[in-house]
Amino acid sequence: MTDKATRHLLDIDSLDSDTVQSLLNRxxxxxxxxAPSHLDMTVANLFFEPSTRTRVSFELAAQRLGMRVINIELDRSSSTKGESLTDTAATLAAMGVDCIVLRHPETGRCHKLASEVPAGLSLLNAGDGRGHHPSQALLDAATIAALGMSWSALDLSIxxxxxxxxxxxxxxxxxxRLGIGRLRAAGPPDMMPDDMDLAGVxxxxxxxxxxEDANAVMMLRIQRERMDKTGWPDSKHYHQEWGLTEARLASAAPGCRVxxxxPINRGVEIAADVADGPRSLILKQVRMGVFMRMAILEWLAGRHQAN
Amino acid sequence: MTDKATRHLLDIDSLDSDTVQSLLNRxxxxxxxxAPSHLDMTVANLFFEPSTRTRVSFELAAQRLGMRVINIELDRSSSTKGESLTDTAATLAAMGVDCIVLRHPETGRCHKLASEVPAGLSLLNAGDGRGHHPSQALLDAATIAALGMSWSALDLSIxxxxxxxxxxxxxxxxxxRLGIGRLRAAGPPDMMPDDMDLAGVxxxxxxxxxxEDANAVMMLRIQRERMDKTGWPDSKHYHQEWGLTEARLASAAPGCRVxxxxPINRGVEIAADVADGPRSLILKQVRMGVFMRMAILEWLAGRHQAN
Amino acid sequence: MTDKATRHLLDIDSLDSDTVQSLLNRxxxxxxxxAPSHLDMTVANLFFEPSTRTRVSFELAAQRLGMRVINIELDRSSSTKGESLTDTAATLAAMGVDCIVLRHPETGRCHKLASEVPAGLSLLNAGDGRGHHPSQALLDAATIAALGMSWSALDLSIxxxxxxxxxxxxxxxxxxRLGIGRLRAAGPPDMMPDDMDLAGVxxxxxxxxxxEDANAVMMLRIQRERMDKTGWPDSKHYHQEWGLTEARLASAAPGCRVxxxxPINRGVEIAADVADGPRSLILKQVRMGVFMRMAILEWLAGRHQAN
Incomplete structure (x- = not known):
């Protein structure tokens, strides 16, 4: 399509810093x-896991750019006929699809696919198993950036x-990458990683x-399905130990954002009054999500690139 | 979004009469x-019950107004992840959705949601349990109005x-509300309401x-599922007692419309020759349905309001 | 809608030769x-069998023509409420749908429907049971035509x-119909037809x-479901007997195309290296599929007709 290499968004680490900054700015x-770009292009949302929220966010982003959108969900995909994902991607490219937004339960599947697809077809990893979800991280950062806080002043706990x-x-x-001031990660022992790079965390x-003293905290969604399997007591006990409440936020910095x-599990990882309260950035994240996905689609299309 | 209150269409009784007349006229x-308005807006069809017919009618109406349309159906919704409808609606609003068309099995769910959604998000009740289906009533009235009959001359049996x-x-x-001349309701004892206002009926x-002497009769769809449960004999017996046939229409007024x-159950609540015959307004209702839904969407968007 | 008869694409034999040629040319x-036509029309993809590939091909074709597209798939269709296909089609026509692309498991269902639908609604048979799949045949021929080969020089085996x-x-x-030079059909005894016209084959x-000496070979997809039922050994034995490999292609004409x-079953009816090799036209077929479906939709709409 172009003489430049086809762009993909697979994970954060493979983005250069100019691109990260450009995406946040855009x-x-x-x-x-x-004003958004007008892209005479076609994007396919190819979802092997259900996620209305993410699919709709990408669909709205693409529509606002004037793109044609095709939705393909697992239970009705040709995968039921045994076709490989590689063949599905090559088929979509041959049909004129310019970008595939892929959600897949298998960790690394999007990276693997990137080594197999024809030139000109961009991949956007919308979540692969326990792997990566770069558009989520970028929209989270853009949401924080919109508050006007400097990265060095950010003290975030996940x-x-x-x-x-x-x-x-x-x-x-x-x-x-952004040079955050302080970064903490916390969770019950069974939920802490053994294969993740935690340097600097x-x-x-x-x-x-x-x-303690955090000025931003990111609560992760607890997968109820998983909870049942691992023998973790139950939602109630999780909430007692790890649920974010107004009371527990007293030890955080004044004005700490959440x-x-x-989607949130009210009363499990987060109390309803925190989720709905003035500290919450949750709906701002959702709103920024559409704009970040627009920025990413523009960048994949070669618009608004760094420099 | 505007300084006026956000409009919803929840039920007929909460519409003022000028609005009813304006929607019928439009x-x-x-x-x-x-010529339809062009609405640079987004509508989400959020269906917790399957209904191809209603979903497609709204989708076509929105497309003809130039609106962006998102379809979300139950079995693939984030409800499988336990998110509440309230959170789903707030999320869609944050993503830039302007109007939710809601079909829900729970009576009153759309009214309840209307008290919870953020300003600027319009709700359109596309059927809630045993509650309301205002766009259907409005399209029925518009279909009759297109025949040129005055409301006082209308003698309708449901x-x-x-x-x-x-x-x-x-x-x-x-x-x-429209001042119908005569209004009758009929059905087997188990199917007559105990909690519906029947004043004037x-x-x-x-x-x-x-x-007898009716000049219009509206046959309701029999839910086969329900029939099995309530011990009602079967479709054949229902047809014998309550099915509309050409023979039984002999006692109605000449030219009585149906x-x-x-979707119809041929041979259950209505004989095929009646459904397909010259008295039938069924396909005219379907056609008017798209135009009425366009009128409603325009009204929710603040266009073509009553004065 | 027009004074001409409504056009349908039901099967190849009911197309006149000028139309065939016109579609291939277009x-x-x-x-x-x-440049494609711009069609201010609505197409409904009505699929009673899942086929992401075919549905997406038609959806992209329609989008490129500026058409409004509605997708209706079986498990969410009103068929679950017992409405007949005939009523569904009449309903879609009343809603303003101009063309139905129908995929149905019942042989002959699309032809039957064509005798029932109202004037002005075009039908496009996208596969009916063991019956017909005319858009596939037309795209196959267009793919071969794009190679510049004359029909009389074509020696094709299916x-x-x-x-x-x-x-x-x-x-x-x-x-x-196109006057092919030589046409062969081959398969295991249980898979050869007893009710198909094989004159000239x-x-x-x-x-x-x-x-032997073929310059084109079309491998058909093996339905694994069917294989289990008919007692055919298994995929491995099928591949040994009937799978296309580079080795077996040695007896074909030099440059024989595949x-x-x-979707392909790699290692069953076709070896992966053949499917991905230089002889393969598979992705060219996919690409041409979108253009052929655009040509067909234009023709159904009365554009680019034969003279």
Whole structure:
């Protein structure tokens, strides 16, 4: 399609810093009212896990850029006929699809696919197993950036099932890249990672330890399905130990902000009054999500690149 | 979004009469070829019950207004992850959705949601349990209005499972409001309501009684599922007692018209030759449905309001 | 809608030869960059069998023509409420749908529907049971035509489960119509047809016999579901007897091209290296599929007709 290499968004670490900054700037500008590009292109949302929230966010982003959108969900995909994902991607490219937004339960599947797809087809990793979810990390950072806080002043704690969380993995990579002031990760022992790079991250073993003086805290969604399997007591006990409440936030910095990638489990990892309260950035994250996905789609299309 | 209150369409009774008249006029004008508005807005069809017919009608209406449309159906919704409808609605609003068309199995769910959603997000009740289905009533009235009949000359009977029918409830409210000449409701004892306002409605206990001299009859869809449960004999017996046939229509007024909200059960509540015959307004209702939904979406968006 | 009869695409034999030629020419022109028509019309993809591949091809074709597209798939259709397909089609027509693309498991269902739908509603048979799949045959022919080969020079073998294949049936009809030089059909005895017109077709009983001197071979997809039922050994044995490999292609003409309607079963009816190799036209077929479907939709709409 172009003489430049086809762009993909697979994870945070493979983005150069100019691109990261450019995406943050562009999402912020779009959120502030800048006119979006018009892209005469086609994007396919190819979801092997259900996620209305993420699918709709990408669909709205693409629509606002004037893109044609095709939705393909697992239970009705040709995968039921045994076709491989590689063949599905090559088929979509042959049909004129310019970008695939892929959600897949298998860790690393999007990276693997990137080595197999024809030139000209961009991949956007919308979550792969326990792997990466770079658009979530970028929208989280853009949400914080919109508050006007400098990265060096940010003291963020990520709390919950770090081990299984692609949101945490991508977030840790991004916030370290941005030069965050202080970064903590906390969760019950079974939910702490054994294969994640935690250099520069302070690991905490209690919620109170993680909250002390923090000016931002990101609560991760607890997968109820997983909870049943691992023998973790139950939602109620989780909430007692690890649920974010107004009372526990007393030890955080004044004005500490609360993030959550959604969908939230009220009364499990986060109390309803915190989620709905003035500290909460949750709906701002959702709103910024559409603008960040627009910025990413523009960048994949070769618009608004760094420099 | 505006300084006026956000508009919702929850039920007929909460519409003022000028708005009712304005919607009927506008749908009629669109059906007659008036140019639709162009709405740079987004509508989400959020369906917790499957209904291809209603979903497609709203989708086509929105497309003809130039709106962006997102379809979300139950089995793939984030409800499988336990998120509440309230959170889903707030999330869609944050993503830039301007209007939610909601179909929900729980009676009153749309009204409840209206008290919870953020300003600027319009709700359109596309059927809630045994509650309301206002767009159906409005399209039925617009279909009759297009025949040029005055409301005072209309002698309408609604026949079938009145008790469980949101179509009947909304229809009864609307036709009384419009000053209908005579309004009857009929059905087997188990299907007559015990909690519906029937002031001004004549209750009939046989089909013949309901048909006598009527110049319009609306047959309600029998839910086969429900029939099995309630011990009602079977479709054949229902048809013998309550099915509309050409023979039974002999006692109605000459030229009596037949309505049905669809989808029809041929040979159960209505004989095939009646459904397909010259008295039938069924496909005219379907056609007017798209125009009425356009009129409603325009009204929710603040266009073509009453004065 | 017009004074001309409503057009349908039900099967190859009911197309006149000028139309066939016009469709091939138009698809080729679109593939070469001709500007598509803009059709202010609505198409509904009505699929009673899942087929992401075919649905997406039609959806992209319609989008590129500026058409509004509605997707309706079986498990969420009103068919669950017992409405007949005939009523569904009449309902869609009343809603303003101009064309239905129908995929149905019942052989002959699309032809039957064509005798029932109102004037002005076009039907496009996207596969009916063991019946027809005319758009596939047309895109196959257009793919071959784009190679610049004359029909009289074409020596094509169709290999596999001919008996159950609507792709084979439509292909056999089309290639004979076009005056193909030599046409062979081959497959295991249980998979050869007993009710298909094979006049002018050489029936072969081994793959080697079918491949000898052929300059094009079309491998049919093996339905694994069916294989289990019929007592056919298994995929491995099928591949040994009937799978296309580079080694077996040695007896074909130099430069013999390979077609497959997709999705492919790698290692069953076709070896991976053949599917991905330079002989393969598979992705060219996929690409041409979108252009052929655009040409067909234009023709159904009365554009670019034969003279």
């Amino acid at each position: 999402a912020g500008a779009l959120a502030a009212g800048s 709390v919950g099932d770090i081990r299984h969380s692609r949101v945490a993995r991508s977030g840790l990579q991004l916030f370290r 302070e690991v905490c073993t209690t919620l109170d330890e993680a909250l 993030l959550h990638p959604g | 749908a009629g004008a669109l059906a007659a070829g008036s 026949v079938g499972d009145i008790r469980h029918s949101r179509v009947a409830r909304s229809g009864l409210q609307l036709f009384r 004549e209750v009939c206990t046989t089909l013949d009684e309901a048909l 309505l049905h909200p669809g | 698809a080729g022109a679109l593939a070469a960059g001709s 290999v596999g489960d001919i008996r159950h294949s609507r792709v084979a049936r439509s292909g056999l009809q089309l290639f004979r 050489e029936v072969c009983t081994t793959l080697d016999e079918a491949l 077609l497959h309607p997709g």
